Amino acid sequence: MEKVLIALLLMVMVSACGGGGETKEEKGSNPYSTTEKNDKGNPEYDPNRGEGKWTAENIGVTDALDAAKAESGQKITEVKCSSCHKMTEERLVGPGWAGVTKRRTGEWIMNFISDPDPMIEKDPVVQAQLELCLVRMPNQNLSDAEARDIYEYMRKNDGVN
């Protein structure tokens, strides 16, 4: 029993550490660098979904707007987001939000706003934005519910009702 557990643990370690990490380290390149884009070494990265817990199935979006969530999302946005993002198409520090829910999937948006760092390193769209904005989007410590409410507010901004 113990041996099985240890073997399992070892396997987890090995598999968790696989992928592009090793080669990156050998090259001595920086994980934050976009000069050597990591678009080849990440076959497991899904650019439509991003990286994180959210999937098309679990974000719980219906066609109709959830007005209560959108209202809550607006309040959170005013505290945590609107210093850098306008609701129009205009870029402030980061890109304007108008149309974002049409350009990106809900799960991608929620994964990114919930934990930006891993996606800044992997996502080609985010990396292109970084070259424009030159400020890494900070982790604003959103709870699952907050991320969901903000997404609903984005949908409302994009005309869902």
Place this chain on the structure above:
Amino acid sequence: MKKQLQFGLLLTALVTLGLVACKPKNMTSAVTGDAASKAFVPPGQYDEFYNFVSGGFSGQLSVYGLPSGRLFRVIPVFSVDPEKGWGYSEETKPMLNTSHGFVPWDDLHHPELSQTDGKVDGRWIFGNGNNTPRVARIDLTTFRTAEIIELPNSAGNHSSPFITQNTEYVVAGTRFSVPPEYVNMDVPIDSYKENFKGHLSFISVDKESGEMDIAFQIKTPGVNFDLSHAGKGPSHGWFFFSCYNTEQANTLLEVNASQRDKDFILAVNWKKAEEYVAAGKGKKVPVKYAHNVWHEETHSATSEIKTEVVVLDYQDFDDLCYMIPCPKSPHGCDVDPTGQYIIGSGKLAALIPVFSFEKMQTAIANGDFDGDYYGIDVLKYETVLHGEVKRPGLGPLHTEFDANGNAYTSMFVSSEVVKWNIESLEVLDRAPTYYSVGHLCVPGGDSRSPFGKYLIAYNKITKDRYLPTGPELCHSAQLYDISGDKIQLILDFPTIGEPHYAQAAPADLIAPNSVKIFPIEENKHSHAALGEKDTKVVREGKEVHVYMTAIRSHLAPDNIEGIKVGDEVYFHVTNLEQDWDVPHGFAIIGADNAELLIMPGETQTLKWEANNVGIFPMYCTDFCSALHQEMSGYVRVSPANSNVPLRYGVGETAPVSGEL
């Protein structure tokens, strides 16, 4: 049970291993085999280099050894330091005087070592006060701040204190343009374009004493000056200042000052400026600024408020200033060791432009301009360009140089340093930094003769690099060996405040001149007690002056009576020791300022207000001998109307009740 415990331990160890091994972002892997031995300086041995690291928002300058990363000293410069009595003792208070009165804090960004013939000479190091605009000169024989000069017509002294190759001048370019002091300053903020102006100060430095004086200022259009460097060798006589906000925005600069595709590097022919000033073509204008000087013989500072400065208006001359277009809000502005190339780092650009001084001179001679910026001729980018380093990384900030024709540029956004060849513009190597690197330092790296060997990166963010200490984390320095083709990380160490910029010099240039004591016979302090025979307590109305001495291990006098409530007591403490490394400290209960830390042969003064009746112990704070704990005394404070006479002494001369 025991077996379970062992298994548990094994599991824990494995999980820990797993976590460490899986730590993302190649944190530990960058350090390879022989790194530790390269940074190791055995106990008792000296480091090869001094590293002077600014404290940024601490306002101080720290002194480290390289390659060990050991911290030797924090030199108080612009901020008070109660540990050393800096800004608290009566002697040091004038050093922090300004036209705004006593200012106890500033933001020291850039240290700059003095040079002779473009080589680091180890005499002084200068530092800029970024908030209340000032320049300080630190004496490298005492490792103390010797002089501070304030800058009029300026706000936010950032592009400073960079020097010319013989330390003829220290420059100070205003970060914020503001309405000049000599015209109406009460104007609407949105009249920036009309009323706000920049001023570049050229501070002369006396060759012998080092004393500073504002020789002249050049008035420029209102922009933000960011960094600067002097020409050297063939470009000696010129100074280069990066400017951003050439949009002249006055709000939300984050967006509004990032609109133009190119801002500028302002090239100033300071030799010409010198000629114009000598010919009387400058205007003397009324201003107000403080000039504070430390006098070693009296162990005291003086502060003088000056009221006039000479200004050259750029508009009055057509051969003083030229603009070099530089992509996207240039930050770093560095000149290579040969003096032929000027490197601008557009912090929002995806390339590093390298300009040729020679091409610039040819273009100026040919009148080859592309219009003007508020009357300043603008050179053509392509005409004066040596070439571009393509896609070096994200957010290029600062460049330092080695002795082999290579440049090292920090990349803030992509957290890396990039090594490239100045002639070929080819990227040769890159190494990660942890994280968000600002300035770099190579010993002698902005001089004509870099010493090379090491590169140090100064990082703003250390998240996950050290044991956590709550929300506030240290910044860090990272030491790389650059003696080979590859940049090799060998050490990182935490720093004080914000390690903004730093310079380093071989210990041989500085250590032999380090002062050990102040000769007591040269002490000209007005209240020194040169020997215990000179100790006394003198009442001058409500002021009481205690002429006190300190030597291992007693204070003299150590019993003082006859102080009354409402008295202002000045303890003038002279350290009679004449041996190295024997400072004495002085503290007294209830003092509302700080302690004194008095070096051998020095006199320092603590002001103490007697507010309450009682017996007040005083003692030496710097552990000086086996009887350090005995080095103490008492002050008796009596009611304001009492008739207790003023009496004092030590041992046999101490006051005795029977005498009354």
